[in-house]
Amino acid sequence: MRIMKPTRHLLLALCPMVVLGFLYYSSGRLHPWGWGHKSQKDLDSFFSVGRLFHSVYDKQGFLLKLDGNLPLELMYKYGNLSEGVCKPGYAAAKMTAIYPKFTKPAPMFLDPNFRRFTKISKFFPPFGMKMQEKIIDNILTATKSFGLEDELDSLSCKKCIIMGNGAILTNKSMGARIDEYNVIARLNEAPVSGYEKDVGSRTTMRITYPEGAIQKTERYEQDSLFVLSAFKALDFKWLRSMIFKERLRNTDGFWKSVARHVPREPSEMRILNPYFIQEAAFRFIGLPHNKGQMGRGNIPTLGTVAITMALHNCDEVAVAGFGYDMSTPHAPLHYYEKIRMAAIKQSWTHNISKEKEFLIKLVKAGVIQDLTHGICGSGC
Incomplete structure (x- = not known):
């Protein structure tokens, strides 16, 4: 021995x-x-x-060597499916392959049991809902609905597209292709009417915050969910006013004018899970934590927040209208207005360059499909 x-x-x-x-x-x-x-x-x-x-892996935990090839185990699962057939669990599987820390369960919207999510209970807005529990309870009691429409919720496989507002959509004639997706998410006040050829005609949900919401009620689509992405405590009070059709008496605290009426029934309004802001900022992009408070350069854009939501809730994820070309400061920023690209540099809340690094990873690895090729151009 x-x-x-x-x-x-x-x-x-x-x-x-x-x-x-x-x-x-x-x-x-x-x-x-x-x-x-x-x-x-x-x-x-x-x-x-x-x-x-x-x-x-890089410091955020993403695989350094990225390409669109399927890992062997995913090739067995998805390789024999016909082109165009929805691939169940595909986005989450590819995300996990390049980012092993990814865990899928994270519902799109808050429901009456939102307190069970410890990841958001410890943070103030925009990264959580600390100190906002009572007003959220009040809002959810009125809305009574916490998912997509029944037909979409019952789908065994969902194809989702997140529509950015970039001028790159202009004259691309992608409207018909965009309308083929099960879930079409649009951001802020980006119009549909008059631009259908390039941006499609259907809208499943419009994700926004008070300052970004459509102010002219006639510009709202008839059949779409109104989804609040709250970046501050005041945003919840605003949503409550919109739901209960209360007169908005005081707009102090908003950084620009806000909508005073949203032509939606309470059952058509939702609160986006703030976990997606938290995860996009601190885990995926690596923005400054700032003790969990909103600060300079630590807020992801609404587009990236929506993509993060889709990775958790959709089987396949596509985007269109994404990509800021900072080398062309005089180019149009959006497809529907004349604001120039240089305007994005004035934002103190976002870090566009770091955010772009994250989105490039998703496109390179085939986690998401960029229909307008604006995220990394010919570099992917």
């Missing part, structure tokens, strides 16, 4: 090294025929778990 102990100890010591070697080989950094040509720096990294992990 005494003779066997050193052998046992040696095997125990070698096992972790063998595992690390296999992982390192799998990462593509080491090849069986290249041992003798590795630098001392590479050899040192082999024996460092931290360096090994860093060689495979």
Whole structure:
């Protein structure tokens, strides 16, 4: 027995090294025929778990080597499906393949049991709903509906498209293709009427905040959900006023004029789960935490928040109208107005460059499909 102990100890010591070697080989950094040509720096990294992990994933936890190819296990699951057939769980599966920390369960909208979500209960708006529980209860008691329409909720596979408002949509004639999606999410006041050829004619939901909401009631589509993405406590009070048709007496605290009436019944109004703002900001993009408070450069754009929502709730996710080309400051920012690209630089809440890095990862890995190719142009 005494003779066997050193052998046992040696095997125990070698096992972790063998595992690390296999992982390192799998990462593509080491090849069986290249041992003798590795630098001392590479050899040192082999024996460092931290360096090994860093060689495979970036600091946010995303796989460094991204391409649109399906991992072997997904190829078996989705490879034989006919083109155009909805692929159940596809977006979440591809997201998990490049970001192992991704967990899917996160409902689109708050429901009466929202207190069960500890990830949002500890944060103030926009990253949570701390201190807003009573007014949210009040709102949800009135709306009585907490999902999509029954027909959409019952689908076994949902194809969703998030419509950005970029001028890149102009003259693309993608309206018919956009209308083929099950769920079409539009942002803020981006109009549909008069632009159907390029942006489609259907709207499932319009996600907005008070300052971004359509102010002319005649511009609202007839059949769509009105979804509040709350960025401050005042936004919930505004929504309550819209639901109960109360006169909006005081607009102090809003950074520009807001809608005073939303032509929707309470059953057609929703509150977007604030977890998507939190996850997009701190986990996916890596924006400053600022002790969980809104601060300079730590708020994701509404488009990225909507994409994050779709990754959790849709089987396939596409986008159109995304992509800011900051090298053309005089180009139009949106497809429906004359504001120039330079205007985005004036925003103190967003970090457009870091956000673009995140979206490029999703496009490169095929997690989302960019119909207008504005996120990374020819670089993906």
